[in-house]
Amino acid sequence: MSQILPQDQIDAWQEKLADHQHPMELAVDVLRAIQHHHGWVPDEGVELAARLLGTTPLKVEELATFYDKIYRRPVGRRVIRLCDSICCWSRGGEDIAAYLQKKLGITLGETSSDGAFTLLPSCCLGACGEAPAMMIGLKLHGNLTVERIDQILAAEGGEARP
Amino acid sequence: MREDVQVLFKNRRPGETLFLDGYRAAGGYQALKKALTRMTPEEVVEEVKAAGLRGRGGSGFPTGQKWSFIPRGKPGIKYLVCNGDEMEPGTYKDRQLLLADPHQLIEGLLIAAYALQTEVAYIFLRYAYEDCARRVERALAEARQAGFLGDNILGSGFSCEVRLHRSAGRYILGEETALLNGLEGRRPNPRAKPPFPVNEGLFGRPTVINNVETLANVPHIIGGGAAWYRGLALTEDGAGTKIVGLSGHLEKTRCVELPLGVPLGEIIEHHGGGVWRGRRFKACLPGGASTAFLTREHLSVPMDFDALTAARSRLGTACITVFDDRTCMLAATLNLTRFFARESCGWCTPCRDGLAMVVWLLEKIEGGTANQDDIHMLQDQARNISGQTMTGAMSGPMRKDYVFKVGARAFCPLADGAMAPVEALLRLFRDEVEEHVKKGRCPF
Numbered sequence: 001m002s003q004i005l006p007q008d009q010i011d012a013w014q015e016k017l018a019d020h021q022h023p024m025e026l027a028v029d030v031l032r033a034i035q036h037h038h039g040w041v042p043d044e045g046v047e048l049a050a051r052l053l054g055t056t057p058l059k060v061e062e063l064a065t066f067y068d069k070i071y072r073r074p075v076g077r078r079v080i081r082l083c084d085s086i087c088c089w090s091r092g093g094e095d096i097a098a099y100l101q102k103k104l105g106i107t108l109g110e111t112s113s114d115g116a117f118t119l120l121p122s123c124c125l126g127a128c129g130e131a132p133a134m135m136i137g138l139k140l141h142g143n144l145t146v147e148r149i150d151q152i153l154a155a156e157g158g159e160a161r162p
Numbered sequence: 163m164r165e166d167v168q169v170l171f172k173n174r175r176p177g178e179t180l181f182l183d184g185y186r187a188a189g190g191y192q193a194l195k196k197a198l199t200r201m202t203p204e205e206v207v208e209e210v211k212a213a214g215l216r217g218r219g220g221s222g223f224p225t226g227q228k229w230s231f232i233p234r235g236k237p238g239i240k241y242l243v244c245n246g247d248e249m250e251p252g253t254y255k256d257r258q259l260l261l262a263d264p265h266q267l268i269e270g271l272l273i274a275a276y277a278l279q280t281e282v283a284y285i286f287l288r289y290a291y292e293d294c295a296r297r298v299e300r301a302l303a304e305a306r307q308a309g310f311l312g313d314n315i316l317g318s319g320f321s322c323e324v325r326l327h328r329s330a331g332r333y334i335l336g337e338e339t340a341l342l343n344g345l346e347g348r349r350p351n352p353r354a355k356p357p358f359p360v361n362e363g364l365f366g367r368p369t370v371i372n373n374v375e376t377l378a379n380v381p382h383i384i385g386g387g388a389a390w391y392r393g394l395a396l397t398e399d400g401a402g403t404k405i406v407g408l409s410g411h412l413e414k415t416r417c418v419e420l421p422l423g424v425p426l427g428e429i430i431e432h433h434g435g436g437v438w439r440g441r442r443f444k445a446c447l448p449g450g451a452s453t454a455f456l457t458r459e460h461l462s463v464p465m466d467f468d469a470l471t472a473a474r475s476r477l478g479t480a481c482i483t484v485f486d487d488r489t490c491m492l493a494a495t496l497n498l499t500r501f502f503a504r505e506s507c508g509w510c511t512p513c514r515d516g517l518a519m520v521v522w523l524l525e526k527i528e529g530g531t532a533n534q535d536d537i538h539m540l541q542d543q544a545r546n547i548s549g550q551t552m553t554g555a556m557s558g559p560m561r562k563d564y565v566f567k568v569g570a571r572a573f574c575p576l577a578d579g580a581m582a583p584v585e586a587l588l589r590l591f592r593d594e595v596e597e598h599v600k601k602g603r604c605p606f
Contacts, residue, residue, distance in 0.1 A: 022365060024347025028330050053347070062349040066507075067330035069289045085251035086451055087409040087483055089497045123333060123501060124251040124451075125290045128409035128481070129416050138292040 004045050005037050013052050023053050027063055031070050040071040068123075076111040078156055081122035081135045088124075088132040096132045096144050097121075103149065116157050167394055169382050169403050170375070171419040174262035179297050182304035185265040191310055193381035197273045198318040201384075206277035210380065212388035214401030218255075219245055219336070219373030220450060220478045222467045231360040232278050232368050241369040242275050242283040243345065244377055247335040249288055250450040251501055252483040255405040256374035258417040260294035263378075264301035268324065270377035272310065273384055275322045278370055283324045286341055289331045298326055333505035337574050338371040340507065351509040352574035375405055396423030400466045407481030408434040411441065411489070420465070427461030430484060441486040445590070449478020451498050452579025454586035455491070475586070490606035491591045492598055495583050496524040502580030510573035516547040517580055524584075527595060530603040537595060541588055547572060548581035 005013075013030060017023040030052055034045040041049075041064055049064075050057040064070045071079075082097055097108065104112045104119055111118040127133035130142025141152050173180045173188050180188070197206050211226025232240060244267065248256040260267060267285070275283045287295050302324055305311040313321045327345055334340045339353035342364050363369025379402060383391045392401045400422035406429060409415050413435030420429065430436065430443065437443050445455045448465070454475040456463070463473045470477045485494060503517035523540045526532040572578060588595065597605050 022346065025327075025345060027347035028344075029328065032328070032330060063347070066349050067289075067332055069331040084497070085501055086447070086494065086497050087252055087415075090410045090483065090485065090489070090494070123331075123505060124249055124253070126248055126254045126257045126288070128252050128254045128407060128483070131409060131415065135290060140290070140293070 003037070004042070004048050005034050009033065009037070010048070010052070017052055017054070024055060024059075027053055027055075027060065028067065028070075031060070031064055031067075035070060039077075040074050042072075074111075076115050076118040078116060078136050079118045079120060081120050081125065082108075083123070083125045083127065083131070083133050084121045085124035085128075087128035091131040093132040096134075096146075096149070099146050099149060100134075103153070117153070167403060167421055168419055169394065170259060170266065170378050170405060171262065171417075173266070174258070179261060180263050180265065181301060182265060182308060185263070189385070190265055190381075191269055191308075193385035194269050194272050194276075194310060195316060197276055197384050198316055198320060203277045203279055206273060206384065209388050210277070210383055213383040213391040214388075215376065215379055215383060215391070216401070216467060217373055218375035218379070218404070218479070220250070220452070220476075222477060225372065225376055228360065228372075229274070229277055229370060231358070232370055233361065234279070236368065239282060239365075239367050240278060240280040241364040241367055242271065242278055242280040243338075243341065243364065243369060243371045244271055244283065244285045244374060245336065245338065245341060245371050246285055246287040246291065246294070246374045247329060247341060248291075248374070248479075249331075249333045249336055250452060250479060250481075251498070252409050252447060253407060253450045253479040253481040254409075255407045255417055255479060255481060257291055257294055258407075259374055259378050259405065260291070260297060264294070264297045265305065266378045266381065267298070267374055268301055268305050268311070270380035271324060272305075272315070272322055273380045274370070274372065274377055275324075276320055279320075280370070281322050283322060284327055284345060284364075285324060286327045286329065286335070286345060288329050288335070292328070295326060295328055302326065332507070333501075334507040334574075334576060337576065340574070341371065342369065351507050352576075354573070394421050395466070396421045397464050397466045397469065399468050400464075404465065404477075404480045406433070406465065407479070408484075409481065410446070410483040411438045411486040412436070412484050413438050423464040423466045423469070425461065426456065426463050426465055426482070429465060429482065430461070434482070434484065437484060437486050439486070441488065443484065444487045444489055445485045445491060447483045447583065448475050449480050449482070451483075451501060452476075452575075452582050453478040454582045455590055457590055474589075476582070488606065490528070490604055491587055491594055492524065492528050493604065493606070495587045496521065496528055498583045499524055499580060502576065506576060510577075512547050512572040513574075513577035513580075516543060516572070517577060519543055520547070520580075520584060527598045528604055530598065530601070532599050534599065537588075537599065540584070544581045544584045544588065547577050548585060 030049045046057050046060045050060045108121050127142045132144045133142040207229045215225040216222045335344050337352050340350040344350035359369045394402050403419050404422050407417050418433045445457050467477045499521050503521045506513045508514045
């Protein structure tokens with residue numbers, strides 16, 4: 001397992017938080033930093049964040065389990081968030097979801113066997129003018145078609161399964 | 163076509179972002195200079211009041227009035243928070259504003275901060291808007307470098323810091339008190355009102371929360387004057403322009419800026435290119451997922467706050483989602499309700515359990531296993547969960563003005579908003595619901 005957060009980043013956070021009038025204001029940022037480095041937030045990540053923020057692991061856990069972009073379980077190397085809100089639904093979102101599940105060989109909420117992709121249903125991505133849409137990591141992909149999905153997945157790290 | 167009056171989108175170019183040099187060349191930061199050098203904070207508030215600007219985040223509350231509630235002369239810090247947690251399905255206008263013209267928001271934020279005499283302002287952005295966050299970050303750095311931000315802005319003696327906060331998702335953060343909890347690093351459940359944020363908000367201090375689009379209007383009001391701004395709207399009660407988002411079964415799904423008061427049908431036909439694939443219009447959500455459906459009979463209704471309320475819906479965010487004549491409105495409502503049920507923060511029982519039950523009932527009807535009792539139960543649930551208009555328990559002159567809508571049984575407006583399409587389904591498409599039950603399957 002890789003480090004939860006490199007020591008230089010821990011030092012930088014300590015310095016930043018010591019100067020901060022309201023350290024908890026940065027709680028989500030600390031969790032996002034841990035997730036960015038480690039891929040997800042394990043128990044040790046919650047404990048580390050609590051130490052840095054000067055609070056209890058329970059307070060951090062309350063946040064980590066509330067926000068759906070913080071992962072408390074391992075995810076694939078790329079997380080696909082597929083919008084299932086009304087605009088994407090109205091423009092063929094269900095067909096896109098079915099195709100992605102078939103192509104990756106997984107259902108929504110699962111990770112492909114090669115660990116390349118985790119597929120999650122998502123609330124509105126704010127891309128209603130480009131529906132149907134999905135995000136991979138922090139990158140938005142709109143106007144999805146079967147052909148576009150093939151291209152995007154190939155560019156994002158190889159096809160997980162035929 | 164009525165796209166000739168471009169105020170908020172005047173600097174928008176396809177695929178481009180306008181940064182400091184371009185913004186200044188287009189007259190940017192002149193309004194801030196005017197406010198700081200030629201107006202008192204009170205005069206700025208009065209100008210925004212006179213302009214008739216109403217909140218563009220969905221509530222439609224008069225902005226100047228909200229600003230005037232902030233206690234003046236009270237020692238200690240006050241806060242201004244820009245709500246950029248746009249997450250209502252169908253709504254994507256703030257993203258377009260931030261991608262095109264991030265300095266416009268920063269200038270509006272700084273003028274508002276001056277009017278409120280707040281020295282710390284926050285821009286709260288949702289997780290999915292990282293593309294906007296990067297542009298806002300750059301724009302903030304440019305503004306600071308140019309002396310528009312930080313200490314002693316333009317030598318006026320007024321100082322203001324602006325901090326960018328990136329969130330990690332959840333629709334409830336759009337609710338202003340949940341957003342405050344989120345900013346404080348607490349679990350973002352909504353807070354009970356009163357106290358209202360203008361009295362006790364962020365870190366217990368007086369706080370004003372405004373939407374991105376609302377603040378983006380402010381430089382134009384200060385620059386062009388209240389009378390000019392009011393005159394932009396087509397209706398007497400309206401004021402200004404509105405970014406209208408178009409989505410769903412339309413040929414052209416895009417954001418356009420239009421005067422407030424353009425008829426719904428004209429927007430759909432001319433600006434949305436009409437219903438896609440040569441089909442007919444069946445219904446639409448006029449202002450996001452938490453507004454009630456409208457049908458063909460409403461196509462002449464002006465897109466304005468009061469006209470849409472009279473049509474038993476709401477302007478909301480003015481982001482229209484259109485449904486063609488092949489749409490099963492029950493399936494559409496099921497999709498909407500699933501969203502709200504999943505996004506319930508779980509804090510109160512009517513929302514946490516009530517929305518789940520509505521989903522279950524809608525699934526039953528859509529799946530063809532429901533009976534008449536289920537329709538009655540759905541009606542009861544919708545009535546029980548949704549709220550009623552109440553006057554907030556505020557003292558003094560605020561009491562008569564600050565009318566707000568909260569769930570009578572739910573803790574915050576999430577569940578109330580969730581029931582708007584359900585109530586409209588039962589009112590406008592009752593035959594369709596009955597047909598599901600009679601046929602024992604979805605008729606579409």
